[in-house]
Amino acid sequence: HVLRLDDLPPSAAPDELRIAATRQAGDARQILYAFTVSYAGQAVAEGRAAVVLNTPLSA
Template sequence: MCLLDRVNQWDATTIVCSASSHRALDNPLRAQGRLGAACGVEYAAQAMAVHGSLLAQADGAPRVGYLASVRSVQLHVPRLDDMVGDLTITAERIAGDANNILYLFTVAADGQTLLTGRAAVVLDATLLRI
C-alpha cells in the first residue's frame, strides 16, 4: 500500500511529500466510509520510510525499519477525507544513530495543520537491549 504521490523535497534531515489518496473512496485505511485523522500517522510513516530509502542510496541497500512508537500525537481535525487539497507530509529527523531514529512529523492540507507527532523508528530490533 503506497499512499504518497510524490516527494516534493528532501535532504539529510527532512522530507516533504504530498498525497491525494485521502480523497480516494477505495483508500485501504477508510473505515465506515471515512478516513480518520489518526490515519495520518501511516502517511507520516511512509514518508519516513521513503526518507530512509533515499538516504540509504548513498550507503547501499535500504534497511527494513519498524515503527517502534508514536508519541505526542495531536489530532487537530476529526478526519482527513474531507480535506479538499492534497496532504503535505513533513518528517524531520531530530535524533538518531545507525539503528534508532526519532522523527517529528506534521500532516497538513489547505493551509491547516491536521496532525502532529513524534515517531521512533528501529532498523534492527535484534540490536535493542532489553
C-alpha cells in the first residue's frame, strides 16, 4: 500500500490505475462500498467508503 496515489510513478499505459468497488449495504440515504485500488497489477489501497445521498443538512 502507498500513502498517496499522486506519488505513484508515471505510466505509459492509461489503464494501469484500476479501481474496483462492491456495494456492501445501503438504503435510500446512504450506501457502503468496499473498494480496492491497484496500479500496474499491485494493490496500493483498499478500504470502505460511505456515500451519503441527497441528505439535507440540519440547521
